[in-house]
Amino acid sequence: MTTAPGTTDLADETVVASERTADHTQRDLLRLATAGSVDDGKSTLIGRLLYDTKSVLADQLAAVERATAARGGGAVDLALLTDGLRSEREQGITIDVAYRYFSTATRAFVLADTPGHVQYTRNMVTGASTAELAIVLVDARKGVLEQTRRHATITALLGVPHVVLAVNKMDLVGFDEATFRSIADEFAAYAAQVGLDDVVAVPLSALDGDNVVERSARTPWYDGPTLLEHLEVVPVLRDPGTEAFRFPVQVVIRPRTSEHPDYRGYAGKIASGVVRVGDEVTVLPSGKSSVVTGIDTFDGPLDEAHAPRSVTLRLADDVDVARGDLVVPTGAQVTVAQELRGTVCWLAERRSVLGQRVLVRIGTRTVRALLREVDARLDVDGLVVERFTGVDTLHAVDATDTSSDAAPSALGLNAIGRVTLRLADAVPLDDYAEHRRTGGFLLVDPADGSTLAAGMVGATLLDRLAPQDDPADEADWLAGAGI
Amino acid sequence: MTLSPTFTQLDALESEAVHVMREVAGEFERPVLLFSGGKDSIVMLHLARKAFWPSPVPFTLMHVDTGHNFPEVIDYRDDVVERYGLRLVVASVQDAIDDGRVVERPDGSRNPLQTVPLLDGITQHRFDAVFGGGRRDEEKARAKERVFSLRDEFGQWDPRRQRPELWDLYNGRHKPGEHVRVFPLSNWTELDVWRYIEREEIDLPSIYYTHEREVFLRDGMWLAPGDWGGPRADEVLETRAVRYRTVGDMSCTGAVESVASTVADVIAEVAASRLTERGATRADDRASEAAMEDRKREGYF
Numbered sequence: 001m002t003t004a005p006g007t008t009d010l011a012d013e014t015v016v017a018s019e020r021t022a023d024h025t026q027r028d029l030l031r032l033a034t035a036g037s038v039d040d041g042k043s044t045l046i047g048r049l050l051y052d053t054k055s056v057l058a059d060q061l062a063a064v065e066r067a068t069a070a071r072g073g074g075a076v077d078l079a080l081l082t083d084g085l086r087s088e089r090e091q092g093i094t095i096d097v098a099y100r101y102f103s104t105a106t107r108a109f110v111l112a113d114t115p116g117h118v119q120y121t122r123n124m125v126t127g128a129s130t131a132e133l134a135i136v137l138v139d140a141r142k143g144v145l146e147q148t149r150r151h152a153t154i155t156a157l158l159g160v161p162h163v164v165l166a167v168n169k170m171d172l173v174g175f176d177e178a179t180f181r182s183i184a185d186e187f188a189a190y191a192a193q194v195g196l197d198d199v200v201a202v203p204l205s206a207l208d209g210d211n212v213v214e215r216s217a218r219t220p221w222y223d224g225p226t227l228l229e230h231l232e233v234v235p236v237l238r239d240p241g242t243e244a245f246r247f248p249v250q251v252v253i254r255p256r257t258s259e260h261p262d263y264r265g266y267a268g269k270i271a272s273g274v275v276r277v278g279d280e281v282t283v284l285p286s287g288k289s290s291v292v293t294g295i296d297t298f299d300g301p302l303d304e305a306h307a308p309r310s311v312t313l314r315l316a317d318d319v320d321v322a323r324g325d326l327v328v329p330t331g332a333q334v335t336v337a338q339e340l341r342g343t344v345c346w347l348a349e350r351r352s353v354l355g356q357r358v359l360v361r362i363g364t365r366t367v368r369a370l371l372r373e374v375d376a377r378l379d380v381d382g383l384v385v386e387r388f389t390g391v392d393t394l395h396a397v398d399a400t401d402t403s404s405d406a407a408p409s410a411l412g413l414n415a416i417g418r419v420t421l422r423l424a425d426a427v428p429l430d431d432y433a434e435h436r437r438t439g440g441f442l443l444v445d446p447a448d449g450s451t452l453a454a455g456m457v458g459a460t461l462l463d464r465l466a467p468q469d470d471p472a473d474e475a476d477w478l479a480g481a482g483i
Numbered sequence: 484m485t486l487s488p489t490f491t492q493l494d495a496l497e498s499e500a501v502h503v504m505r506e507v508a509g510e511f512e513r514p515v516l517l518f519s520g521g522k523d524s525i526v527m528l529h530l531a532r533k534a535f536w537p538s539p540v541p542f543t544l545m546h547v548d549t550g551h552n553f554p555e556v557i558d559y560r561d562d563v564v565e566r567y568g569l570r571l572v573v574a575s576v577q578d579a580i581d582d583g584r585v586v587e588r589p590d591g592s593r594n595p596l597q598t599v600p601l602l603d604g605i606t607q608h609r610f611d612a613v614f615g616g617g618r619r620d621e622e623k624a625r626a627k628e629r630v631f632s633l634r635d636e637f638g639q640w641d642p643r644r645q646r647p648e649l650w651d652l653y654n655g656r657h658k659p660g661e662h663v664r665v666f667p668l669s670n671w672t673e674l675d676v677w678r679y680i681e682r683e684e685i686d687l688p689s690i691y692y693t694h695e696r697e698v699f700l701r702d703g704m705w706l707a708p709g710d711w712g713g714p715r716a717d718e719v720l721e722t723r724a725v726r727y728r729t730v731g732d733m734s735c736t737g738a739v740e741s742v743a744s745t746v747a748d749v750i751a752e753v754a755a756s757r758l759t760e761r762g763a764t765r766a767d768d769r770a771s772e773a774a775m776e777d778r779k780r781e782g783y784f
């Protein structure tokens with residue numbers, strides 16, 4: 001068990017010393033998201049991570065200590081550290097993703113705290129979109145619940161590469177190994193079904209601190225890492241050598257100054273992979289090819305650069321390159337098409353309407369589009385895929401009638417559906433399952449600019465649960481059978 | 484694995500901020516960078532220079548001038564504007580008082596008066612994207628702020644209209660008259676900002692480092708005398724070794740006693756103070772300092 005809050009003056013001295021001496025220039029950055037049902041202990045766990053890594057500002061801690069004292073004392077309630085959301089919850093204000101920051105000597109963390117409740121799916125999809133790791137929390141007394149499965153499904157849908165199953169409140173089950181094992185096994189089986197392959201389960205008590213930062217003496221049967229130990233070693237970047245190079249062009253740099261009269265560079269952030277001077281590249285959608293003659297930065301030219309570095313590329317030929325273009329290695333197999341089949345999570349209150357006009361924001365490009373078809377919807381609670389007959393609905397649907405039985409395929413807030421979009425122009429489409437950094441897109445309302453949906457090119461998860469071209473299964477799916 | 488070992492946390496934060504700035508350049512017609520001469524706005528300007536090199540910074544700078552400035556900060560501002568060939572517009576609180584658009588407060592503080600000249604400046608110059616140095620770690624309420632934050636014609640933030648932000652796809656669409664506040668430093672902490680200043684060897688106004696100054700104590704803060712109205716008869720001037728942690732309106736920006744004379748000293752001080760300042764008196768100091776910052780933020784951002 002770790003030292004109780006309030007008795008850590010000595011520990012502070014040590015940390016201050018390490019803050020001063022540690023080589024922060026070698027520290028890297030991990031983005032992660034948390035998911036848990038209400039009262040599983042998510043606030044306590046995040047508070048514990050902030051507190052035990054000494055990432056709590058002194059004035060915040062003082063406020064929490066005062067609040068604890070006002071309630072009659074006892075151990076400091078760490079959940080209060082991240083409690084900005086609780087009062088909102090009580091007031092019924094829209095619950096939202098909150099970002100928290102903590103760090104150790106070797107790694108800094110950006111944590112997307114996605115609260116449960118009404119807008120759950122929307123929040124978790126948002127938080128998971130940038131996360132390299134998701135912590136899925138369960139209460140050891142309750143085990144894997146429907147909501148746990150929902151969290152795993154969304155984690156899989158968003159392609160989060162690493163998952164930690166945090167089995168919390170182990171103190172309330174007497175740190176029983178069998179309880180932990182059976183929860184971990186049940187979760188692992190489900191995770192495999194939805195395609196999550198890196199899952200690590202940790203038995204912990206957020207309240208007492210067991211296995212969060214400090215190794216617990218109360219789980220002698222557990223020889224895995226503590227939560228923080230694991231967070232510190234998970235790879236932050238995928239091996240850039242195994243990832244295809246992708247570079248969405250943000251702006252064209254043309255100074256036209258006396259010093260740089262003819263300079264022309266293409267500025268962007270490398271979405272994935274590596275680029276080297278001399279590489280042959282192709283600009284999509286035009287298909288024009290050229291050679292990289294320079295990788296420029298303010299600090300000087302580079303011979304090679306990796307994702308996710310922001311750089312400026314120079315090309316040998318005077319090819320016509322503009323914002324919205326995608327630079328890929330010459331010879332890469334990239335679909336350039338006007339039809340986009342993908343999976344969307346609907347984020348707006350207004351339901352989708354077949355035939356509706358939208359803007360698709362993909363990479364740095366925005367293209368007009370029509371929502372042509374919604375042929376399946378994923379029920380994340382039961383993990384059931386509901387299928388519809390694929391009607392071309394452009395003319396068949398009354399756009400003003402949004403009652404659910406008139407438009408069975410309409411997607412409401414938080415719904416996840418398999419869709420087909422018809423794009424005004426042919427654009428490069430990377431499958432999200434393989435290209436997480438370029439395969440994501442937004443649907444935007446052209447009228448008021450609001451973000452309607454988050455989308456992913458392709459439908460790996462839904463296809464796996466409900467294969468499109470297998471009519472033999474159709475009756476079962478229509479009958480609402482789960483997997 | 485052959486991961487790039489040299490891509491550090493600061494590289495990641497820099498790359499993200501540069502990406503955000505380039506998105507603004509690509510999607511907006513008339514972006515402006517709020518430049519107070521404080522460390523966060525100086526870091527933003529540095530990032531803007533890096534993002535568009537070898538082109539000059541494609542944004543106008545706007546300074547909301549309370550009229551109670553530290554001369555060192557104004558000198559710094561004018562110097563960078565000249566050195567990098569920038570365009571500066573000044574939104575003046577004094578002008579707004581003279582025109583009757585705002586009314587001077589009895590306590591003399593002009594921080595809360597900054598909103599009107601700021602919004603008038605945005606309207607007058609038809610700015611559609613406004614860069615601010617806000618960070619999510621500054622306080623609980625900011626933890627949910629977006630990188631792109633939509634404001635209506637009155638500069639107001641409507642929680643229901645804030646858009647979910649996914650991946651690095653920022654949605655900056657807005658109606659005429661509306662604008663978007665953009666926070667490229669959203670994911671930076673105060674220590675990150677200081678470590679970046681150290682790494683990039685960024686010059687700051689001299690008041691960020693220790694210097695001898697005549698100050699007097701008011702509400703637990705060391706304030707510098709000036710024509711804004713201090714000290715009062717009962718307040719005693721004394722000379723102390725101090726530095727400032729924020730720059731702003733002289734009437735309510737307090738100095739802290741410090742001998743930190745280099746960035747490394749400041750980093751050590753910030754790292755230590757956030758971890759150990761627990762004593763009652765110090766905590767009270769900090770609470771009032773935080774409240775001061777909040778007020779500044781309400782008015783300014």
Ligand SMILES: Nc1nc2c(ncn2[C@@H]2O[C@H](COP(=O)(O)OP(=O)(O)O)[C@@H](O)[C@H]2O)c(=O)[nH]1
Nearest residue numbers: 038039040041042043044079168169205206207
């Ligand atoms: N016994 C025990 N209680 C816990 C643990 N973690 C959280 N709790 C308690 O569970 C309740 C809900 O915790 P909270 O962090 O607010 O849950 P959230 O709704 O998931 O954020 C609080 O009363 C906590 O003190 C734990 O590891 N052990």
